[in-house]
Amino acid sequence: MIGQDLGGRYEILTRIGGGGMALVYKAHDVLLNRNVAVKVLRQQFVHDEEFIRRFRREAQSAAALSHPNVVSIYDVGQEEDTHYIVMEYIEGHNLNEVILERAPLQPDEAVRIAMQIADALDHAHQNHIIHRDIKPHNILIGKNGRVKVTDFGIARAVTSSTITQTGSVLGSVHYFSPEHAKGINTGEKSDLYSLGIVLYQMLTAKLPFLGESPISVALKHLQENFEEPRIVNPHIPQSVENVILKAMRKNPNERYGSAHEMLLDLDTCLRPERLKEPKITFIHVNDMEETRVMPAIRGDFPPPAPKEQERNQPLSSKTDEQAKDSTLTPKAKGWKKPLTVVGVTLIILALIIGGFIWLLGWLDVAEVDVPYVVGKSETEARQMIEAVGLKVEDPVLHEHNKEVPKDQVLSQTKRNMRVKEGSLIQITVSDGPELEELGNYVGKSLQTAIDELGALGVIEDQIMIEYVFSEEAADTIIQQSPKPGEEYNPESVEFKFMVSKGRETVPMPNLIGKRLDEAKDLIKANELTLDTADILYEPSYLHQKDFVISQDPYKPKDLVSKGAKISIRVSSGPPADAKNHQFNIVISPAEAGKTSEIRIIYSDASGENIEWDKRQITSTQTFPVTVIVAPDTEANVTVYRDNQFIDRKVITYEELLKGTNSSTLTIPGEEVQATEEPVQAEVDESNDEPIEEEQTGQQEQQQESEQP
Known part of the structure; x- marks a missing residue:
């Protein structure tokens, strides 16, 4: 039944109980989006038309009840051979479970529960419905403490043929009223007797009548007195015991007149002025149905008339009778007919007695x-x-x-x-636990499998999960055990799911500034994918030709799944309108024969204040510095010797258009340095360009002569 849809509306989720006649399932009403309880008739009764007819009639009459202490019946239906009743779903426990776990209950709690049951019975009796099977198993207690009575009218649907088949009636024999045990029609007061037993059990943790068989228990309801509640539990107030004693009287006339009367008594029994009231007493009422010893009947004929009556009889009458006898005496043949009758009668009696003896012998089975x-x-x-x-x-x-x-x-x-x-x-x-057929969860998300199995009663401790890298999306089930289609016991099976955690990840390498062939090697080593179509070339002043400019869509150090596709942008060199110019820097040490540290810095289209090189020289050397000049810009080179600014040379894009591809900057040794020592070069921190305050006429002439 699990997973089946009844009437295209009620999705069966899990089994929550059952009895001799039906099984009860928790289901979801997809139309109204709520949980319901569905009672399904057992298969052995689906062909009993009389049972089904009465079952439906009583279920429909119970559906007419609307009371906060009655489990509501929403629907009655049939799907092929499945007959079901849809009821209100109560989240909680039944009273039998509460009694087994916590009885004896405190008087105030027991009375509160009994009052709600009595209120439900009062409503039912006013609607001409008798429960006939009040017992703790049929009393539900929600998480909010609300008491709900269930199975209204169902007991009436049990026929004589089902009593021995299901044992459902005998199973409730501990809560039978005496009239119920006698097999006579039961009325409203029969429910009150059963409620008295339920209250007795809540307060004493035991039943009033026990026996080796259902028949012996039923006889005790008829013939024996039960042990009074306060003897079993002295903490029960006398007023509460009085309620039980009155409800459990064997004679219905001595019980409460109605459920409403019992409800009123329960409502006041715990008031301080009633707690120590006198024990209730009853006037014996002769029960015409009780067993009696009757005097034996000695004969079938009336007693003989007294002799005085015979003496007073008239003489004429006696004479007439004697005359009649004397008249009949001469007829000698009259005796044969009576004799024949007597003989035939004796033969018939003998045959009857013989047949009866034979029948008794045949019926007298061991x-x-x-x-x-x-x-x-x-x-x-x-x-x-x-x-x-x-x-x-x-x-x-x-x-x-x-x-x-x-x-x-x-x-x-x-x-x-x-x-x-x-x-x-x-x-x-x-047949063992009800087995379920495992669905195929491969390819589904792990949460989907957990939700569906949880609806069948599987807890998360029964689910083992192994995460592995795979090509599947993260949290997708790759393998499962048991395999799809296998039957399993939801309460004991252990599930194993192999779940994808996606592709294995690696930190994204930094490709920017790397040569193209070097970048390809890094991509391959990290098992990433770079297609030829994803290598884009573009001009760049900042990067040399065939060097990586940028990478997409992942930044350096991002975690990337293996096999992920990336794209890069590679420099194709400077733009076509860019010009190259070479500065030839001729420089000597500050003092001949001594070592000087030379540092050369340049600025061009590729950037500002780029350090070309720093070297130690002991003699005059020439250093070629190539720069790139963009349209409408200029490039310059600056020389430092021994951490002092020496000279700076500038070339503009317009000069390069005239064909100037190279120029020379000569920096002499000691004799020039001597004249320059007073001159201080300030460096503008914003662009690191020296600002010369003074230049000797000789230096200006020298620079002008060096320019082409």
Whole structure:
């Protein structure tokens, strides 16, 4: 059923309970976007037309109830052989679970729960609906403490043929009223008796009547008195015990007149002035149905008349009778007819008595004890049942059960009793936990698999995840175990998913400023992809030809998946209208024969104040410095010797258009330096260009003579 859609509207999510007649599932109403509870009729009843008809009628009548303490019924439907009832879904526990976990409950809590049940029963009784199966299993308690009564009207749909098949009625025998146990029509007060037992159990943690078999428990409801609540639990107030004693009277006339009357009594029983009230007493009312000893009847004829009556009889009448007798006496043949009648009668009586004795002998079949086969395998159970002369009723019922292993008997009928040889015993065999068929999650996201499996009752601790690098998108399932289509137990299976974490990543290398062939080697070493179409060339003043200008779309040190495609821009050299010019710098040491440090700086279209070189010289040397000049700009070269500004030479783009491809800057040694020592060169910090305050006439003439 898990995953099935009923009526194209109710998506079955998980099983939440079940009983002898139906299984209950949590479902999602896709139309109204809410969770609901769906009760599905067991398959063994789907062909019982009378059962289905009454089941529907009672479910529909219960749907007419609208009360905060009644589980609402939303829908009744059928899909092929599946009959279902859609009800309100209550998030919480049933009262039986609360009793098992915490009973005995505090009086105020028990009374509060009982009041809400009584209020629900009052509403139902006013609508002419009798529950007939009030027990803790049918009382739901939500997380907000609200009490909800469920299964209204369902007990009425149980026919005599289903009582022994399902055990559903006998299963509730501990909460039967005496009139229910007698098999007579039950009324509203039967529900009040059951509510009294529920209140008794909440406050004492035990049931009032226990027995070895359902029949023995039913007889105790009829014949025996229960142990009073305050004997079991002295902490129960007398006023609360009085409510229980009145609700559980065997004679319905001595119980509460209605659920509303019981509700009013519950509402006031915990008031301080009532806590120590006197114990309730009852006037004995003769029950015409109770068992009595009747006097034996000695004969079928009236007693003889007194002798005085005979003496007073008239003489004439006696004389007449004697005369009649004397008249009949001469007829000798009259005796044969009575004798014939008597003879025939005796023969008939003999035949009747003989047949009756024969019938009793035929009906008097030996009784045997029913073996207890719960927990045995189906084969072993059959052998045990047949060994004592009993038979297994076919077909054997099968039911999924997460507690009982597969192929073991989980229930049987007629246990703990003696039955006639040849009687049929119905057994129910466990099919183990209800298995689900695993879907194919390969290619789906991990979260999708976790959500779908969680709806089936799988917890995250059952899911093992291994992350690996792959070509698939991150969080995509690559492999799964169990394999798709395999059946599994949602409560015990361990899932293993291999999940992609995407392609393996590497830090993006810095390609800017690298030669093209060097950049290609770095891309290949990091398993990245560079297509020829993604190498773009463009002119550049800043980068030499075949050097990388930029890289896209990843910046240096970005984490990039292996195999990712990138593109680069490569310098094709300066633009076509750029001009090259070579400065030939001839420079001597400051003092002949001594070492001087020479530093040359240039500015052109490729940048400002670029250091060309720094060297140690001991003699006059020539240094060629090539610069690039863009249109409408100029280039210059500046020379420092021993950390002092010596000279600067400028060339403009207009001069280069005239054909000036090179020029010479000569810097002599000591004799020139001596004249220059007083002159200080200031460097403009904004562009590092020297500002000369004075130039000797000799230097100006020398520079002019060196220019072409």
